[in-house]
Amino acid sequence: MGYDNLKLKNQLCFPLYACSKEVVRKYKKHLGKIGLTYTQYIAMMALWEKSPLSVTELGNCLYLDSGTVTPLLKRMEADGFIKRTRNDEDERTVMVDITQKGLDLREQAAQIPPKVGGCLNLSHDETITLYKLLYKVLNNLEMSEDE
Amino acid sequence: MGYDNLKLKNQLCFPLYACSKEVVRKYKKHLGKIGLTYTQYIAMMALWEKSPLSVTELGNCLYLDSGTVTPLLKRMEADGFIKRTRNDEDERTVMVDITQKGLDLREQAAQIPPKVGGCLNLSHDETITLYKLLYKVLNNLEMSEDE
DNA sequence: TATATTTACATTGTGTACAATATAATTGTA
DNA sequence: TACAATTATATTGTACACAATGTAAATATA
Numbered sequence: 001m002g003y004d005n006l007k008l009k010n011q012l013c014f015p016l017y018a019c020s021k022e023v024v025r026k027y028k029k030h031l032g033k034i035g036l037t038y039t040q041y042i043a044m045m046a047l048w049e050k051s052p053l054s055v056t057e058l059g060n061c062l063y064l065d066s067g068t069v070t071p072l073l074k075r076m077e078a079d080g081f082i083k084r085t086r087n088d089e090d091e092r093t094v095m096v097d098i099t100q101k102g103l104d105l106r107e108q109a110a111q112i113p114p115k116v117g118g119c120l121n122l123s124h125d126e127t128i129t130l131y132k133l134l135y136k137v138l139n140n141l142e143m144s145e146d147e
Numbered sequence: 148m149g150y151d152n153l154k155l156k157n158q159l160c161f162p163l164y165a166c167s168k169e170v171v172r173k174y175k176k177h178l179g180k181i182g183l184t185y186t187q188y189i190a191m192m193a194l195w196e197k198s199p200l201s202v203t204e205l206g207n208c209l210y211l212d213s214g215t216v217t218p219l220l221k222r223m224e225a226d227g228f229i230k231r232t233r234n235d236e237d238e239r240t241v242m243v244d245i246t247q248k249g250l251d252l253r254e255q256a257a258q259i260p261p262k263v264g265g266c267l268n269l270s271h272d273e274t275i276t277l278y279k280l281l282y283k284v285l286n287n288l289e290m291s292e293d294e
Numbered sequence: 295t296a297t298a299t300t301t302a303c304a305t306t307g308t309g310t311a312c313a314a315t316a317t318a319a320t321t322g323t324a
Numbered sequence: 325t326a327c328a329a330t331t332a333t334a335t336t337g338t339a340c341a342c343a344a345t346g347t348a349a350a351t352a353t354a
Contacts, residue, residue: 003195003253003257005257005260005261006192006195006196006253006256006257006260007192007196008189008192008193008196008208011189011192011260012264012267012274012277012278012281013170013171013174013260013263014189014192015278015281015282015285016163016166016167016170016281017167017170017171017185017189018209018210018285019163019167019281019284019285019288020163020164020166020167020168021167021210021311022210022284022285022288023160023163023164023284023288024160024164024311025311025312026288027160028312028313032313037338037339037340038164038340039339039340039341040339042155042158042161042164045153045154045155045158045161046155048150048153049153049154049155054302054303055302055303055304056301056302056303061155062165063165063168063169064340064341064342065341065342065343066302066303066304066305067304067305067306067341067342067343067344068340068341068342069303070303070304070305071304071305071339071340072339072340075339090301090302090349090350091302091348091349091350092301092302092303092348092349092350093301093302093303093349094302094303106150106153109153110150110152110153113152113153113158113160114152116160117159118291119287119288119291120159120284120287120288121283121284121287121290121291122280122283122284122287126280126283127159129276129280130159130163130277130280130281130284131159131162133269133273133276133277133280134159134162134163134166134277135162136268136269136273137166137169137170137267137268137269137277138162138165138166138169140266140267140268140269141166141169141170141173141266141267143268144265144266144268168341171341172341172342175342175343179343184308184309184310185310186309186310186311187309201332201333202332202333202334203331203332203333211310211311211312212311212312212313213332213333213334213335214311214312214313214314214334214335214336215310215311215312216333217333217334217335218309218310218334218335219309219310222308222309237319237320237331237332238318238319238320238332239318239319239320239331239332239333240319240331240332240333241332241333241334295354296353296354297352297353297354298351298352298353298354299350299351299352299353300349300350300351300352301348301349301350301351302347302348302349302350303346303347303348303349304345304346304347304348305344305345305346305347306343306344306345306346307342307343307344307345308341308342308343309340309341309342310339310340310341311338311339311340311341312337312338312339313336313337313338314335314336314337315334315335315336315337316333316334316335316336317332317333317334317335318331318332318333318334319330319331319332319333320329320330320331320332321328321329321330321331322327322328322329322330323326323327323328323329324325324326324327324328
């Protein structure tokens with residue numbers, strides 16, 4: 001009985017990948033109504049809390065690189081949610097600020113997490129356990145950058 | 148203290164999304180050497196185990212829709228890993244088979260999961276717990292298709 | 295202070311990912 | 325058996341996602 005570790009059922013990565021995709025898909029249905037994609041939504045969450053942020057800082061918060069963040073921010077600026085300004089002190093860095101339109105979105109966005117959370121149907125303990133395990137993996141992966 | 152449920156730290160979906168992305172990134176580094184992307188890799192896993200599969204069946208296995216699967220399979224066919232054949236009995240369905248080149252890949256692919264698994268650094272119990280919680284969420288999301 | 299290095303973003307190219315739509319084959323039904 | 329409805333796949337358009345590369349500004353060093 002060979003190749004057991006190549007069965008989808010025996011993978012940890014596959015349910016992780018599929019689960020992430022399905023949760024994001026669920027979010028998208030709600031986010032579409034307020035004009036955000038999922039990636040734009042997590043960018044707004046970072047900015048609602050810590051604006052202004054540089055492009056690099058935002059990318060680090062979200063585990064995204066500049067090839068993703070730059071076009072993402074351009075679309076968000078075109079939609080009027082944020083503003084990008086090149087820093088006066090260091091002309092290399094671009095600062096990202098929220099506009100009033102971006103701030104106004106917060107009220108409606110706050111309704112969404114409980115709706116999606118309800119679909120997951122986990123107990124409080126299960127939620128905490130899953131949360132901790134995910135961050136544990138995330139941290140462990142950062143440790144082993146080299147391999 | 149408003150909008151606590153909009154902080155990245157308080158989200159479950161965000162570590163899920165980030166974790167999935169980082170694990171896939173880790174896989175990619177190994178998969179590149181054998182000429183596969185991550186999505187192609189999980190498609191091969193499904194096919195190694197259950198080939199032949201129709202496009203729809205494969206899409207269901209992987210939680211992917213035809214807009215993703217069709218171009219994916221076309222690239223894999225161009226690379227010589229699989230073969231697509233329109234079914235004789237039902238001309239609507241396309242059957243996907245593995246080629247010899249695709250079969251030969253299995254040996255090298257089998258080396259990869261333990262390498263990535265090592266980076267996750269979870270105990271046996273933690274791995275089982277995470278696995279079960281991910282499938283629980285995945286199943287619960289399928290139940291609540293409507294909302 | 296000239297030059298090498300580093301840093302911060304941006305660009306390019308390839309490959310997903312999915313909603314919405316289109317198309318052709320099959321099946322159900324009057 | 326015509327024709328409507330369904331099914332299976334493909335196409336289109338938009339938006340990530342990242343590796344590799346490019347570029348300009350800032351910093352370090354001889």
